[in-house]
Amino acid sequence: MAEGFRYHQGRPSDDEVVAGIQSGVVAFDANVLLNFYEADPKTRRKRVELLGMLGDSLFIPFQVKEEFHRRRKESARSVSKEYAALRTAVAELKKVGAAFGRVNKATSKSRDPVSVSKARNVITECIHDLLGQIENLEREDPHIVDLAEDPVLAxxxxxxxxxxxxxxSARKIAKRVREFVEIRVPLGIPPGFRDVTKGDEAQAAGDYLIWSELIGCAKSRQVDLVFVTDDLKSDWWVEGSRENPTAAHPSLIAEFGRETAGRRYFQVTANEFFARAVRALGDPPVDRTSIDMSNTDPYEGEFEDGPTSPGLIASVLDDSLYMEISRSEPPF
Structure with a gap:
């Protein structure tokens, strides 16, 4: 009787997360992968090596792949945009310098032209020097990513x-999107209900599409799962601040356990994961044979009507509403 009233809450211990990394499946959100573009090359290489050490326990939901590629170029240009913003600010300073000492026609007041000229020359030299330093900083910044080569993607x-x-399948995606819009959002069921105003219905349902794939993977493989995300909204986390979330939303833990016959769900931020991954993984495994998922769908048949409301979805969106993805496209 007491077990039925228990509320799933609290953060897992470090030992539990380490055990989950060692024996379960580890999946990553698109935001974690996109943040690699803002990491310095040394940190980036180390993190990619750690991902490789996960071997067969590594899992990337298809929806994560889609979101990564949709936002990849924007993320790669994020640091360059900061330098562009600096140059824009300097351009405004040029206008201020050009206006220095301008004659006030309304009062006919004037300034000594020699002193005004000196001041303007100093301002111009400072601006020129500042632009040169910004250009040098940008040229030498190790965080700048050349999209033509894109070492992050490689x-x-x-x-x-x-x-x-x-x-x-488009039919399965459509069922999940419809369940998200018609059932989960009105009831405030996590994850993703905070994204209801984001783009079209399919885009707004992105978090739930990822969640469905996570459950499907754990259910198919019968393993625990560690999900690494830097999405800190309250439809993923509870009890902590945005900067230091305390625990995964209890509803997520409960739903995951219910749909996977009692498997455990661990949710950590990227910094938390990489801090524990070194302890969990140790030296790279000798055998890193990959599971070939190119010709099989391990989620075929899993909760056809959605993980929380079987039978409630009476209709699906037409397949034509969804992009046809070529089967011959690169794996990531």
């Missing part, structure tokens, strides 16, 4: 081969 492709989920 590194991820090298370790994700064979670990990216097959695209779910």
């Amino acid at each position: 590194g991820l492709v090298s370790v994700f081969e064979g670990h990216v989920a097959e695209i779910p």
Whole structure:
């Protein structure tokens, strides 16, 4: 009787997370992978190596792949945009310098032209020097990523081969989107109900599409799962601040356990994961044979009507509403 009233809450211990990394499946959110673009090359390489050490326990939901590629170029240009913002600010300073000492026609007051000229020259030299320093900083900044080569994408492709989920059928995606819009959002069921205003219905349901794939993977493999995400909204976390979330939302833990016959769900931020991954993984495994998922769908038949409301979805969106993804596309 007491077990039925128990509320799932509290953060797992370090030992529990380490055990989950060692024996379960580890999946990553798109935001974690996109943040690699803002990491310095040394940190980036180390993190990619750790991902590779996960071996067969690594899992990338198809929806994560889609979101990563949709936002990849924007993330790669984020640091360059900061330098562009600096140059824009300097351009405004040029206008201020050009206006220095301008004659006030309304009062006919004037300034000594020699002193005004000197001041303007000093301002111009400072601006020129500042622009030069900004240019040098940008040229030498190790965080700048050349999209023509894109070392982030190259590194991820090298370790994700064979670990990216097959695209779910359009019918299955449509059922999940409809359940998200018609059932989960009105009832405030996590995850993703905070994203209801984000883009179209399919885009708003992105978190729930990922969640469905996570449950499907754990259910198919009969393992615990560690999900690494830097999405700190309250439809993923509870009890802590945005900067230091305390625990996964209890509803997520309960639903995961219910749909996977009691398997455990661990949720950590990227910094938490990489801090524990060194302890959990140790030296790279000798055998890193990948599971070939290119011709199989391990989630076929899993909770056809959605994980929380079987039978409630009476209709699906037409397949034509969804992008047709070529089966011959790169694995990530």
